[in-house]
Amino acid sequence: MNDELIKNIDASYRQAEEKAAAYFKLLHEQVSQNTYVTTLTKDFKSWKHNHLHHFSLLSFVMRRKSEPDSKDYHHYIGWLDKKGKLDNYLDRSISYIFMRDLGKALDSPDIQCRIRRSVDRLKSHLTQSKLQGEKTFSMAGLYRFAQKEGVESTLIWVIGKLKTVSANIPNGMDAEEAQRKLIKIIAGVVMQVMEEMVDEVPQSERTERLDKAIRLGYSYGLTYPFIDDLLDAKILSPKEEKQYSDLVRTTLITGIVPELGEWTGNNKELIHYIHSELRDAFLYIKAHQRPEVRKDFLEQSYVFFKSQEVDRAKDLSNGNYTNDDIYTPVIMKSASSRLIVRSIIGASEDEGIDNRTFYYGIYNQLADDFADMFDDLKQGGVTPYTYYLTYHEKRSDLINPFELYWTVISHLIHNVYQSDPKVSEVILDRAINGLKRYKKRIGTKRYNEVMDIFASGIPELNRVIQRMVRKAEDVDFFDKLLRDHMITNLKNEQKEQKEFLDTVEIVRNQINNILHIPKSDQDAWMKVALIDAANYSLEGEGKRLRPIMTWFMGVNMYGLEKSAIVPLLKSLEYMHTASLIFDDLPSQDNASIRRGRPTLHEMYNVATSELTGLFLTQKATCEQASLKSFDSKRVLRLIHYSAQLTADMCMGQAMDLDSRGKQLTLEQLNMMCFYKTGIAFEASLIMPAILTGEEELNMKALKKFAYHAGIAFQIKDDLLDVEGDLELLGKPTLKDAENNHANFVSILGADGAKKAMWEHYCLAMEELQEVPHNIAFLKHFLKYMVNRDY
Incomplete structure (x- = not known):
């Protein structure tokens, strides 16, 4: 490696280290002299007028009852709006982001105008409707x-x-x-x-x-x-x-x-x-990046990486680290992590933004380290808080990080932002909100124990702080609400997805176990041959999506007995397998592999394949006719519906065969896709709805969902035909091109096909909002369809 390059980058690191050390020295002096205590106490006296409200006991109790939990994202936003609090809530939230993420000062009319515009846009977006809110994230x-x-x-x-x-x-x-x-x-x-x-x-x-x-x-x-x-x-x-x-x-x-x-x-x-x-x-x-920006990017990234390395190398069992050892790397990494972003996007040079970003970093880092101190302690991590917890009784020279935190706040308000009232309001809001959230998370008893350790040296200021933590209102922030909402959603999604996939696997195995068609001694030898051929096709590793969807609809949505719908599950897979047998024939797609095995006509012959397809179609009707646990008129309606859809699927396959070598329009392709694929998805949803007597309006929404879900599924199939893995798919790729078939990829291109798939995904998701049932499984099914690898 070039020695000159090493020398230059090390010089940059040392320069950053010197700047961080100078900042820490300044803060250290203020902590030692306790000058921030009197200043912040005065700040809080002014601040509390907007946050401490006098209530009677009755009004306090009634208010607590009416205020929704902030974890209930949509109700909480609606409550804030109804109480006239949403504007201030969003204003402090957006103002904080302008300070923290954008490095802006808040005292200029231009910035205030931009914050106001952002607040108005966000408020309009959040209050349009509950549906809009649900779609937002x-x-x-x-x-x-x-x-x-x-x-x-x-x-x-x-x-x-x-x-x-x-x-x-x-x-x-x-x-x-x-x-x-x-x-x-x-x-x-x-x-x-x-x-x-x-x-x-x-x-x-x-x-x-x-x-x-x-x-x-x-x-x-x-x-x-x-x-x-x-x-x-x-x-x-x-x-x-x-x-x-x-x-x-x-x-x-x-x-x-x-x-x-x-x-x-x-x-x-x-x-x-x-x-x-x-x-x-x-x-x-x-x-x-512009060449002149790249140097800053590499230098800031190196400062961040090396300061992280310095921190990572620390050992909590080493009781000899100085205050400078503990805090200087924290200042360096917390400042450089945000300055890197400006160099990445090539933002215009602004010394004011750079300075504010530099001074602001440790405020966020100390707040985060405070919230995570016990997790960090378990992992043996060295942070200002874990080190103080471990050694404060043995070393009187150690700076209390909680006191340094309030020193940083005082320095930001009065030295960096020149005592701007809006800045003071927002930063104190944020600080009290952080303590309120922490207290709620760990409980009052443990919170008081933490405060006994960290706040005992500032009794006067601590009394003010703890009063605000107990009584102050209107200090919460949208980004925290959004973070909690996002974490909850991700956890719920992960949990629901796992439960969904586990259930899918269980149901798939159950369906596999019921599909086998038994033979008896009285069966004619030709019937035996057809049964063998049918079982060969049924035993392939199919996804069983259609009967699985029906199982979820019947059992999860309508509460039907699992055993009562077994004939319906069998009929759906018999019909689907029959359609695949016909689809694979030499006169149609001429496929040699299906479900990871030779196709039926390859194993037997074309005549046996054709007869087996007809045999399975009729077996499906027999199964539907044996739905004895349901009203006979509904069963008859279901059979009629099934027969009509089977006829429509034949029309879809005829369209497909007729389209070979032709340039279809997107509208024609959508229609053909619906008849070939979407109808089968519709049947999976509508058949159990028919058996339970579902209202027509709800069935209409389910049909629209099936239409868009079916097209999204087919587009994904077309993409996998071009981009998929033969081993995962269990069938050859590029078959449509070989057979001169028009598909979504050939008409729209891969990029256009992906856009169309996600458009139908969105339309399908939007249709689900009209279904007044628990539709979580349909959401996960749709997500599975567009994200699958086979």
Whole structure:
């Protein structure tokens, strides 16, 4: 490695270290002299007028009863709006983001105007309707936002990336947390870019910038799970950790990603994936940076990485670290992590923003370390709080981090933001809110024990603080609500998805066990041959999606007895398997492999295949006629409906055969797809609805859902035919091209097909809002359809 490069980057690090040390010295002096105590006490006396309200006991009790839990996202927003509190709530939330993430001062009319515009837009969005709120942070909501901004392809790209990253998070790391961090960082970079744009930017340029912002956000965000979290998790062996750290360090010093070389540790496959992904991310960032900005980016990244390394190397059993040892790296990494973003997006130079960002960083870091102190202590991590907890009784020289935290707050308000009243309001709101949330999370008893340790040295200020923690109102923030909502959603989604997939597997096995058609001694030899052929087709590794959907509808939605709908489940799979047998024939698609095995006509012959298809179709009708637990008129209606749909599916297959070599319109393709695929999904939903006497209006919504879900499913099939893995699919790829079949990929291209799939996904999700039942399983089914690999 070039010695000059090392010398230059080390000089940058030392310069950053000196700046951090000078900042810490300033804070240390203020802590030692307790000058902040009197100042903040006065600040709180002014602040409390907006937050301490006098209530009678009755009004206090009634208010507590009427206020919804903030975890109930939609009701809480509605309650704030009804009480006239939403404007102030959003104003302090947006103001805080302008300070923390954008490095802005709040005292200029221009910034106040921009905050007001942001508040108005967000309020309008949040209060449109409950449905809009539910869509906002769902995949459908995100895709609608992407459509509005013209970045659908970028969102589809990042969805695929997030899916792959989650799949590659090793045991010992939190895939859910990694995904949340990545999404948060992408959103942060997008916000920075949007703030840099003026309203007059043409839409084409806006789209281009947002596309780049999403990709840059992902590229930068990737470093958190795959550098910081990976090294913190101690998954790599000491030898691997050194080799990996050397790779990162070399990249930041030289600006060139070195080859991975020979990797001899147990994590070879993981490191190969990470190296490839981080290399592409780094190259993307470099390619979209001006040369004069790249130097700042590498220097800030090196400062962040090395200060993290310095902290990571600390051992909690070492009782000899100085205050400078503890705090200087914290200041460096907390400041540089946000300054990196500005260099990544190529933001215009602004000394004021850089200084405010630098001074602000440790405030956030100390707040986060306070909230996580006991988790960090369990893991043996060295933070200002864990170190003070461990050694404060033995070392009187140690600075109390809680006292330093309030010193930083005083310094920010009065020295960095020049005693601006709005800044004081927002920062004190945030500080009290953090303590209120912490107290609620760990309980009053433990909270008081923590305060006995950390606040005993500032009794006068602590009395004021704790009174505010007990009684202050209107100090909560939207980003915290959103974070809680997002974490809850991710956890619920993960739990529901696991339960869904577990149930799918159980039901699939149950269905596999009931499909076999038995033979008797009285059966004619030709019938025996057909039964063997039918069982051969039924025994293949099918997904059983249609009977599984019917099981969920019947059992989960309508509460039907599992045993009562067995004939219906069998009939659906018999009909579907019959359709595949016909589809595979030489006169139609001429397929040689189905469900990972030779097709029926390859194993037997064409005549047997044709007769087996007819045999299974009639067996399906027999099964439906044996639904004895239900009203006979409903069963008759179901059989009539089934027969009509079977006829329609034949028409769909005829359309498909007639389309060979023809250039179809999208409308024709959608129609053909519905008749071939969507109708079968519709049947899976409507048949159990018919048996239970479901209202026509609800069945109409289910039919619309099935229409869009069926098309989304078919588009995914068409994409897998081009991009899929033969081993996973169990059938050859590129069959449509071989048979000269028009499909969504051939008409729209792969990128256009993906957009169309997500459009139908959104439409299907939106139709589900009209169904007055528990439709969680249909949401997961739809998600499974568009994310499957086979």
